Amino acid sequence: MLHYPEPITNLIDGFMRLPGIGPKTAQRLAFHVLNMKEEDVLEIAKALVNAKRHLSHCSVCCNITDVNPCRFCQDTMRQRSVICVVQEPKDVAAMERTREFNGMYHVLHGALSPMEGIGPEDIRITELLKRVADEEVQEVILATNPTVEGEATAMYLSRLLRPFQLKVTRIAHGLPVGADLEYADEVTLSKALEGRREL
Template identity: 70%
Template structure:
């Protein structure tokens, strides 16, 4: 037996989210049906507003509702260090530990030849352009400790080292195959403290 079309479409919509399979999508859809109409409308409005009102910072490409973002606009941050991450979620993970006070650059992905993603498909060119600023002394590579993250880190190292800018990598306190957003503050703090040359 099939669900009515509106429920089926709602289930399909939830299944497009990462980590949501058919059973979880069904539970979420029926939960929404049991919510008050005002709450459903507020939830829908939040989804639409997030998609409409958010953009990427023109400097670091972090997700923001103001350009430049609050991090790039903060004059108290160390402008000589740029931390390179794969995704905006990684910026939030690093900011939670409240120890890193430099700038960021969000690549929006990682090099993955198997998936047809090369350096030209992520914000690599924009990073290289930012490095022409003489105030940059260090690039801290904080890509995920995955095959794609390591490939991206090595590519960045080869591109940046000839410029004389110091290239460091987060220490291996992070699990291989894990994502920055799931690491706790202590692990991230140790990883930043123990970063090494590439």
């Protein structure tokens, strides 16, 4: 990249810091930005700076928010006896899209992963245990991702929550709606069989 002027090289390097962006995509994005109208580029830059400056973590559920506590934690219509534990803030948005869950959330900001050096102290487990001890929680739904790390986190949390004498549940896994059995892998099919219910 030495053959580009320094501002372009810096822009490419900046894009490469984003997850999933390699050198070619970063280069394509950099040149796209150069071809944009200046006011559009300034709007993007302003949005980036505003997001970084004005967003923080909710003091209750650890979700990303622009007010503290967040709108979910302030909502008196939500069921406070149920907490749904998710890995990332984007998982809260996914749960809300279903329009099925009306309880509270807790965002871990990651999952246990010894291979990556992520232990219990690196995610928001302490805050969850404090909430369960302080609030009138009757059920904790573990909605971590169905990955090795997500499953390990769910198992670890279920053991930690056992002494609190509350209902601990795990979201069901299995076949997505509209999928064909022949294309499903063995793990997905076995999870679908485990989670079967009577009709």
